[in-house]
Amino acid sequence: MTMKNKPTAHDNIKIRDFDLVPDGGIGGAVSPIEVLAAMTGPQTDFSAFDELMRRFSDEDAYDPRRDDGTFPLSRLDDALQLIIFGSYKGGGGKSTACMAFIERLMRAGRYPVVIEADPVQKEVGETFKNDKKLRVLELPLANREGMEKLAMIMARRxxxxxxxxxxxxxxxxxxxxxxxxxxxxxxxxxxxxxxxLNSQDQVVESLNAFWEAMPSASVHPIVNLKESENHKLSDFRDYIDHEIRKRVEKQGRTLVMPFGPMAIMNQMAKRHIPFGTLCHDDAYDILAKAELHTWLTSMWKEFDRVIDFEARVS
Structure with a gap:
């Protein structure tokens, strides 16, 4: 004869009895796991727990590439293009990013008019001025005359x-x-x-001020990991938690500039040599060149997140 176990006090224990932060009265609290089970159906082993932990982790983590698959890439041949690299202050990696972008254009067989508008750090103009495939101009933009001259250049279409x-x-x-x-x-x-962007809150406010002045711009902030204490994306909470990030990512992407080999990268400013050329310069050891190549290709991949460089009018 099969013996039936007698009910014990433990049989009446519910998961909600272990809810450490009840959201109702005593005995009326519902744990997150119960809510999850109701939403997803029965789960076995630790799957419900793992799913819950993943959701908690997602709430704290920020992944700028999460929605890249649904972001429509911009083309370079379906409209005239004005592309500007700006920043709140000098020394934040602006010229570095601009040079990597120009090299990405040239790699795709596109040769822009390059305007060096920085009167202090002229690395971009100095680096490309002798390239016969490009047209390089120096044009300050800090006053009305400079802006009007830029408009005159655009009039040439x-x-x-x-x-x-x-x-x-x-x-x-x-x-x-x-x-x-x-x-x-x-x-x-x-x-x-x-x-x-660096990790200062003033930089975020400057981006907001720019966008108010030029509301038609498509804006893609570039987070420069070098410009933070730990060289990590989590250092940029002033931007990540700011409302402007949500506005940015409705129309653009947040790009990430990786931390690169500074010893060889600084030679670009001193010798005015493009990064792609430095990657093959015998004056540097093979490890330094490999690190620079890794940085450059990573930067190109960031630009590929927003622009289809290879698309051509058929």
Whole structure:
């Protein structure tokens, strides 16, 4: 004869009895695991627990690439292009990012007009001025005259213009951006801004001020890991937790500039040699060149997240 076990006090224990932070009265609390089970159906082993922990982790983690699969890439041949690299201050990696971008364009067989607008750090202009496939101009943008000259260049309907802007470009856009706004509309240029971020909250506010002055711009912030204490994305909470990030990622992407081999990268500024050339320079050891190549290809992949460089009009 089969013996039936007598019920014990333990048989009446519910998961909610172990809810450490009840969201109702005594005995009325519902644990997250019970809610999860109701949503997903019965689960075995630790699957419910693992799913719950994953959700908790997702709430704290920020992945700028999470929705890349649904982001529509911009093309370079379906509109005239004005692409500017700007920042809140100098020395934040703006020129470095701009040079990597120009090299990515050239790798795809595209040769822009390059405007060196930074009166202090002229690495971009100095590096590419002798390349016969490019046209390199020096044009300060810190005043009304500079903005008007940029508008005059756009009046020539040049297909691809890349500008290395001076640090602290917000004020000129606010004060003298009228001519540029008119040129963008009149000549139907697509305006893309890559804005370099460090981990200071002022940089986020400067991005907000720029966007108010130039609301038609497609904005892609670039988080420069070198410009933070631990060289980690989590150092940039002022941006990650700011409302402007949500606005950015409705129309663009947050790019990440990896931390690179500074010893060899600094030679670009001293010798005015493109990164791609430095990767094959026998003056440096093979390890340093390999590290630079890894950094450069990683940076190119970040730009590939927002632009289809290879697309051509059929």
């Amino acid at each position: 040049l297909p691809l213009v890349v500008v290395n802007a001076p640090g602290g470009l917000t004020e000129p856009f606010e004060r003298f951006g009228g001519a540029l706004r008119l040129a963008l509309k009149t000549y139907e240029y697509r305006f893309t801004m890559f804005w370099l």
